[in-house]
Amino acid sequence: MSQSKFSRLNTRKLFYGVLLLLTAQITLAEPVHTERIISVDSNATEILLALGAGSKIIATDITSEPLLTSQNVKQLGYHRALSAEAILSLQPDLIVGSDHTGPAPTVKAIQNAKINFIQLNSPQTIADLRSNIQHLARALDREKTGQQLIDDIQRMETAITDHLNGTNLKMVFLLDLNDRGLSQAGRDTVGHALINVLDGQNISEFNGYQSVSLESILAMNPDVIMVGRRGNGAPETEQLLTRYPLLNNTSAGQTNRIISIDASKLIAGLSITAVQQADKLATIIYSSAK
Known part of the structure; x- marks a missing residue:
């Protein structure tokens, strides 16, 4: 084969290869038809609502139910x-x-049914959350709204960063389980992700959640204690301290950094609401740390 013919053949292959690649990218970038959404x-439900697609949601899981109280959707x-x-x-x-x-x-059954199925990564960082918003906004052809949402989150992230003062406070995230006591958030939990956003040091060295005694918390002596509940909003701090008076003797108790939060929005990773809570928490935590 002559050199010129070989060059023409390679050029043709390159052209069709690039054309095929561009076609694939266009196909992947096309928004999906979304009149009936299951979240x-x-x-994800919170992002869909923020993108203005809430009216298209026809069914959700049980953790999404509190977000859609004004809609009649199947659970x-x-x-x-x-x-x-x-x-x-x-x-x-x-x-x-x-x-x-x-x-x-x-x-597997959903995948075999050839229905549009988006599986997002459970976000552990604000960057992960931004990526999920971008992904869904592109799929729903709502990229302008998605960018506005990302900009809002960026502003909150900047506000959180502005409060940080490099003190690297020791923090713990606890779930109040009422009669079952307290559960402590270790690594690979949303509590840990929240502590990272707040530039704190999670005193928990294990993974997941574990039951914890008040004596153990007292021994670890955290600078900040966040206490959440997964239903009925945030627990009252006064009631918590009445039930768990030993918490007053920690560094957090002595500096009024025992903070009650609504953990019902912290089930599926670092959500939009979680970042909003982190913004408020940073104000409370670091203003008292100065």
């Missing part, structure tokens, strides 16, 4: 234990879940 992740149960039959019977155009959506046979 089985509260973080599909816990996001890790979903029924494929229940989901597919609703004939959705789009299903949005996370890497926690399950069980595996349900996920």
